[in-house]
Amino acid sequence: MRGKEDFKKHEKKVIDTFVKGTILDLGCGYGRLYPYLSKKGKYTGIDVCIESLKKARKDYGDHFELMGGETTTFNKSQFDVVFAGFNVVDEIDNLDETFDEVKRILKNNGKFIFSFHNKFYWKHFLRSYPVERDGRTIYPRFQSIKEMKQMCEEYFTVVKVYGNNLTPYPYFVCENRPSKYNNKHPLYFDIYGFKIKVEGYAKSSFFREYKNFIVKDLKKVDLVVKPMDEEYEPKYLIKPNGKKEGLFIDFKNKEVLYQDNLSPDFVLYYSEPFIEWEDKILLHAGAVEQNGEALILPAGSGVGKTTMTLYLSKLGYNYLADDWVIVDKNRVYPFFKTMHVFDYNLKDKEIAKKVLGFRRFFYKPYFFMINLLLETHNNQIIRFGLQKLKKDFKVDVKDIFGDNLGKVADIKYVYWLNKSYSDKYIVGSDIRKEFAEKMSYVIMYEHSHFYKVYQQYASIFGKCDYIENRREKIEKILSEIKSIYKLELPDKFSPLVAFSLMFPMSIDGLGGEE
Secondary structure: OHHHHHHHHHHHHHHHHHOOEEEEEEOOOOOOOHHHHOOOEEEEEEEOOHHHHHHHHHHHOOOEEEOOOOOOOOOOOOEEEEEEOOOHHHHOOOHHHHHHHHHHHEEEEEEEEEEOOEOOOOHHHHOOOOEEEOOEEEOOOOEOHHHHHHHHOOOOEEEEEEOOOOOOOOEEEEEOOOOOOOOOOOEEEEEOOEEEEEOOOOHHHHHHHHHHHEEOOOOOOOEEEEEOOOOOOOOOOEOOOOOOOOEEEEOOOOEEEEOOOOOHHHHHHHHHHHOOOOOOEEEEEEEEEEOOEEEEEEOOOOOOHHHHHHHHHHOOOEEEEOOEEEEOOOEEEOOOOEEEEOOOHHHOHHHHHHHHHHHHHHHHHHHHHHHHHHHHOOOHHHHHHHHHHOOOEEEEHHHHHOOOEOOOEEEEEEEEEEEOOOOOOEEEEOOHHHHHHHHHHHHHHHOHHHHHHHHHHHHHHOOOHHHHOHHHHHHHHHHOOOOEEEEEEOOOOOHHHHHHHHHHHOOOOOOOOO
């Protein structure tokens, strides 16, 4: 009895929480769920059993149709919710076809809700199967929660599971949106007009970094990333150190082809530099905004753009980016990716708490010891090993900034950060030409791995004009940006001092404290 009570409790909760709008009751039987689902929206029930449908129509009216789940006559994106209660999915012969059809008739972000027999529930070992139901012989499909989740995520994103391994009939709530685990269906991304199609397991890294740019489908794309066919024989492979597997970049056709067992992050690393537009560029910079006006902090690696971005966000600015941001000559566009937080960023107690939680009490002495050893050892091999022990943490920007995320904004000021070769802070202005020229090389340098591969490709297959002309195009767009200042920072700089030097130049300012 306890199992049935839990089942009904989960069923009621899932209906009250997730069901509304246009509803399809898949495998409705004699209409058991009609009194509950029909209160939540426009109801339709389907089943393959004629006798059950006769009873349903007699009791509840003409809301029921004779139809299976594998192929329906419904329109694409017709329903907000497809509900398959009472473990009906266990009785479907071809679950893959049914999931495909459910995906087709569900609206984008619509809910697919169902229950199933949990194979680890003890009573399922004692009952005899098959069973007779409504004149049919039923052979239930038994799966664990883990197995069912793996199957679901080939089609949907699982957002909630009601039950555990001891629950007889767990309930799944899935959303009709791409899953990073879905290898059957490609992921599509539209990054302000640059369109990417990604196939295969590399989608996990693209999903992590570009999930804010996912779209449902694209007919035409600018870049394709996909697994390499086994028969394909590339002229050469780009491989990580010590690995047999690699990838091949077809610059002319704008395709990245990768072999099995290659790190998804490695695939992403060589794919991202493809991103470009006619009137916009990827700028290596941190950026914040307030009241529709942006402050941009271009810099090379290790200068301090992440530190300053975090500091400015604490002053009330909205986060736009800390590593790469998208700009044209007038505006800046948010590029919310995973944030890489380093040991020196964790000196801020608030950031350390948000990123590490209780783990910060372990990592604080850990990093202290590594930095102490770095200061006392000059041996290059030892220093290299110690640097390798330093861990950076990948964090979703929403976990750090919450709702303080910015929007497309006008460029108000650009503070070009450079390293000072003394202990002094140095401020300069009227440097637009110098900034455009040098920063274009910084951008190319940050993607030097990509351009090195291009040179190898061009030596075999010939040059590609869009790559050859890229630096000049970047320099041209940068030269059209106004209000640029240069700020040189010492190695161990104070964000407060750096900001105090910025603020007098922005007289009417973007906010902050005088």
